[in-house]
Amino acid sequence: MNTFHIISQCRKYNVSLWSCPPFLFIVMGAINIAGMFTTSVVAQRFSDDPAMVIIAVSMMAAFLFVVGNTVVTSFQRLADASRIKSEFVNIVSHQLRSPLSVIKWQLELMLDQTKVVPADSMVTMGTIRLQNERMIALVNDLLEVNRIEDDRVILRPTKIMLDSFVEQLVNGYKPFAEQAKDKLSFICEARPLVVFVDDAKLRWVTENLLDNAIRYTKAGGEVTIKVLRAKNKARVEVTDSGIGIPATDQAMIFQKFFRSENALLVRAEGTGLGLYLVKSLIVAMGGSVGFASMEGKGSTFWYTFPLVDSGTTVQKK
Amino acid sequence: MKKLLIIEDEAALQDALQKTFTAEGYEVSQAFDGEEGIKLAKEKIPDMILLDLILPKKHGFEVLQDIKADDSLKNIPVLVLTNLEESTEVMKAIELGARGYLIKANYALKEVLAKVKDILG
Structure with a gap:
């Protein structure tokens, strides 16, 4: 006792x-x-x-x-x-x-x-x-x-079609991409991809990645969002031809309040909480997240979630 | 004409809600503390109640409990409008019988209006 x-x-x-x-x-x-x-x-x-x-x-x-x-x-x-x-x-x-x-x-x-x-x-x-x-x-x-x-994260998970969910969000970002003079494309390699997540939190996460990709890509650049199936997981990739992350900053990119030197030059405002929250929320929902980046060339941020059967009921976490 | 009771201690928020709902043809009553809220609810028997949680004289949860314990009021849908967002508070409001829980800072007046219309059908 x-x-x-x-x-x-x-x-x-x-x-x-x-x-x-x-x-x-x-x-x-x-x-x-x-x-x-x-x-x-x-x-x-x-x-x-x-x-x-x-x-x-x-x-x-x-x-x-x-x-x-x-x-x-x-x-x-x-x-x-x-x-x-x-x-x-x-x-x-x-x-x-x-x-x-x-x-x-x-x-x-x-x-x-x-x-x-x-x-x-x-x-x-x-x-x-x-x-x-x-x-x-x-x-x-x-x-x-x-x-x-x-x-104490509040999660309200439900089953969602990740492919159409992301597609809708990308469509919502078209005016912002046009304003930034970037080409925004959506590629879907597999559908339907059903995952069990909190849709409001995943919306926040995905919008944050889209926002960063467009914001840190100069006019005339490209931002591509790809949704695919990787074994038993659904994977979303956000690739940009932006400023990239310096190799020395890459280990710290998901840390709270961290902002890389070149990001500060492009955009002075920002708290450095975005990617910390992105990672924490994805992990809290049972997914994984990562990135690959080269300074001056661009970055790809990705996240994955286990696929669930659309017919069966999923036990709430 | 649908009758609405707004229980909210912040005058500026009361004002914004009252203007929005009156413009949409609702008959709005306003209470600025929990006790006044219960009193007006009994008097007016509104079609719906918008309830803040942190209120003078009587906390919103107590108001909700009183409403649900009163036979003449228990079927009136209550929409909690607050800036508190902890899971314990949301759960408690739903357990006590609230029909919805909106965070004021995260909702536009139009969205609050849409939610009320949705609940009233």
């Missing part, structure tokens, strides 16, 4: 067992007992005086107690700081959503009643609206990062 109690406490801290204060307390206790026992055996071998043995054992016990206490307290502080940070981000993000939704709805009302907004102010209003949406997206990303770190 006590073991279960410790596991549930560690779950509350959301740290691994070896960083979990209650578990470390028990480990340090065991080390203390073992240390005292070993000291008494060694001391008895080197001294016949019981008083000397007692002193040696007591000194060792005191030493181990101090070390153990320091270790447990330090990890306790770390775990508390991590929990407080997580709660803080959560509260602040939720609080930010209130004024952001007020601005969003009031702007919507204003833009719908064109009589109120003079025609020459419409562009300005459009900019305010875009920035409002950007802030909302940023807050949503922060909340999602927090949920991933605390292992």
